[in-house]
Amino acid sequence: MTRALENIRVAIPENRYPEQLTTLLEREGATVVSCPLVRETPHEDSEGARRFIELCETGAADYVIFYTGVGVNFLLRAVNKPAALAGPKILARGPKAVAALRRAGVRIDFIADSPTTEGILETLSRQEMKDKSVLVQLYGQENAKLCSTLESWGASVTAISLYRYTYASDDDAIAKLFAEIREGRVDAICFTSAPQIRFLMAAAAEQGVEDEIRSRLSRDVVIVSIGEVTARALSEAGLAAHIIPQDPRMGPMVKALANFFERRRSACSTPSS
Numbered sequence: 001m002t003r004a005l006e007n008i009r010v011a012i013p014e015n016r017y018p019e020q021l022t023t024l025l026e027r028e029g030a031t032v033v034s035c036p037l038v039r040e041t042p043h044e045d046s047e048g049a050r051r052f053i054e055l056c057e058t059g060a061a062d063y064v065i066f067y068t069g070v071g072v073n074f075l076l077r078a079v080n081k082p083a084a085l086a087g088p089k090i091l092a093r094g095p096k097a098v099a100a101l102r103r104a105g106v107r108i109d110f111i112a113d114s115p116t117t118e119g120i121l122e123t124l125s126r127q128e129m130k131d132k133s134v135l136v137q138l139y140g141q142e143n144a145k146l147c148s149t150l151e152s153w154g155a156s157v158t159a160i161s162l163y164r165y166t167y168a169s170d171d172d173a174i175a176k177l178f179a180e181i182r183e184g185r186v187d188a189i190c191f192t193s194a195p196q197i198r199f200l201m202a203a204a205a206e207q208g209v210e211d212e213i214r215s216r217l218s219r220d221v222v223i224v225s226i227g228e229v230t231a232r233a234l235s236e237a238g239l240a241a242h243i244i245p246q247d248p249r250m251g252p253m254v255k256a257l258a259n260f261f262e263r264r265r266s267a268c269s270t271p272s273s
Contacts, residue, residue, distance in 0.1 A: 002265075004029060004258035004259070004261050004262045004265075005028040005029040005030035005257070005258055005261055008030050008261055009033055009185055009187050009188075010025050010188045010257070011032075011034075011177060011189040011190070012025070012032060012033070012034050012035075012190050012192075013035055013190075013199075014190070014192045015168040017250065018036055021254070022034060024251060024254040025190075025254055028257075033180055033185075035169055035173055035176070036168035037167065037169060037196045037199045037200055037203075038166075039165070039167070039168035040163045041163055041164055041166045042074045042077075042078065042163045043164065048160045049079045052079075053075070053081050053084045055135050055158065057084045059087055061087075061088045061158070062088055062132040062134065063088055063089045063127075063134045063155075064085065064134075064135045064136075066091070066092050066137045067093045067136075069099055070096075070100075071097070071139060072106075072137075074162045078162075082104045088135065089109040090107060090110070091109065091120065091123065093116075094111075094227075095115070095248070110123050116227075117145055121149055129150060129153040129155040130153065130155070131154055132155045133155065133157075133158070134157045134158070135158050136159040137162060138159050140161065140163060140164050140165045141161075165199070171203075171206075171207070175207060178203075178204060178207060178213060181221065182213070186220075186221055187221065188261075189217070189224065190257065191223070191233075191234065192250065194229050194230045194232070195233075197236075197237050198237070214237070214239065217239055218240075222260065222261075223242050223243070224242065225241035225244045226248050226249070226250070226253050228248075243257055244256075
């Protein structure tokens with residue numbers, strides 16, 4: 001029996017769990033082209049983490065917003081005081097932050113209505129935020145929308161970055177990925193985070209192939225986004241996701257991709273009347 005992704009070559013820029021994603025894809029018959037693009041790198045000093053914990057310990061934060069599981073892990077690796085998070089109300093954006101907090105034994109008061117900034121704001125809109133202090137774990141970049149909206153509600157906001165994004169592969173490895181795409185040897189690409197798109201297109205610009213890569217991805221490659229935030233980053237880069245699973249996890253993402261190619265194969269094999 002032919003598997004759904006038999007003879008399909010799938011590129012993955014995933015860095016944290018490439019083996020797991022590869023296994024899921026290969027079970028469906030795919031050939032995987034792996035090129036990790038983005039690595040989360042903690043800041044050289046732990047001043048941000050110490051300040052974060054201090055604000056929680058001293059009662060200076062009424063709410064704490066965790067965007068990412070990586071942020072939770074870096075925080076508690078730098079300052080191993082999960083008990084400091086017992087005072088403020090804790091909001092987790094999505095499943096990875098939830099999992100990291102639960103592993104650390106931290107109480108979670110809210111999970112965002114959807115794993116986006118809009119979902120966080122929708123959740124907090126049901127709380128009285130006037131004169132409340134909110135501590136935000138940034139994820140490698142500023143978040144003006146979140147901060148300005150909370151401030152417009154009367155809250156004071158402190159946003160702290162615990163890590164930055166860096167390239168996970170060297171120029172030669174990325175050039176090989178570009179060659180695969182340019183020569184038509186990639187049928188689909190699975191993006192699992194928004195920074196992957198920004199780093200991919202920045203590298204393409206640096207190597208002088210940005211227009212060709214964007215054109216090839218738009219015309220010839222099935223683009224998979226793990227969720228709405230990543231889909232938005234694709235749109236900002238002039239690309240569009242063909243597939244966005246309802247459940248923003250790798251397993252459902254692979255299943256959605258398999259279903260896509262099964263439907264395509266079925267449509268191609270159905271004789272026209």
